[in-house]
Amino acid sequence: MRTAFDFSPLFRSSIGFDRMLNALDAASRIETIDNWPPYDIAKNGEDDYRITMAVAGFSQDELTLTQEQNMLVVSGQKTGDDKGGDNSQYLHRGIAGRAFQRRFELADHVKVVGAALVNGLLTIDLKREIPEEMKPRKIEIAADTTLPKGGTKQIEAEKKVA
Structure with missing residues (x-):
């Protein structure tokens, strides 16, 4: 329910x-109807994250990573024929080779800093990089804040058109 x-x-x-x-x-x-390929999300530090995705059977050329604003899209598309290229006929096919697309919603200022494919595991490293102007800053308070007396000053005078 x-x-x-x-x-x-x-x-x-x-x-x-x-x-x-x-x-x-x-x-x-x-x-979530389709939960393939399986993946893990780990927090490796204060601002560091890692997505590990099991993509057995896919080569580096068959995988695509795209970051569009706050969305990371990982997709895979097998190239070549389904028969393995050596004219073999499968009696059982347990290694999934179907196309996939997995989307991850990223928080503001999270960027992909690297990706690697090793032993059928795609690892994607992410880092949250907050811009300097958005970080907390200390504001100094002046000791003497008396305002000048005599009212406001006029910056520009009105101009007359001849």
Whole structure:
């Protein structure tokens, strides 16, 4: 049994969180029918993540990684014929070779820093890099903050057209 969540009360009382609430709403609607290829997501540090995906039977040329804004798309498409290239006939085919596309929603400022295919495992390293202007900063408070007396100063005078 699936429970539907109503996020509309949160939209009324929050400002600037619409993207996060939309992601929660979309995640609650996703039905995972296809869970192939299997993958792991690990947090390796404060801002470091790793996705490990089992893609046995796929070569480096048959895999594609694409990052579009906050979406990472991993897809695989087998090239060549299904018979293995050596005119063999399969009696049992247990290694999946079907095309796939797996999408991962990334948080703001998360970038792919590397990917490697070793022994049938595709590892994708991710890092969250917060821009310097968005990091917390300390603001100095001046000791004497008296404002000059005498009102405001006029910066520009009105110009008369002849």
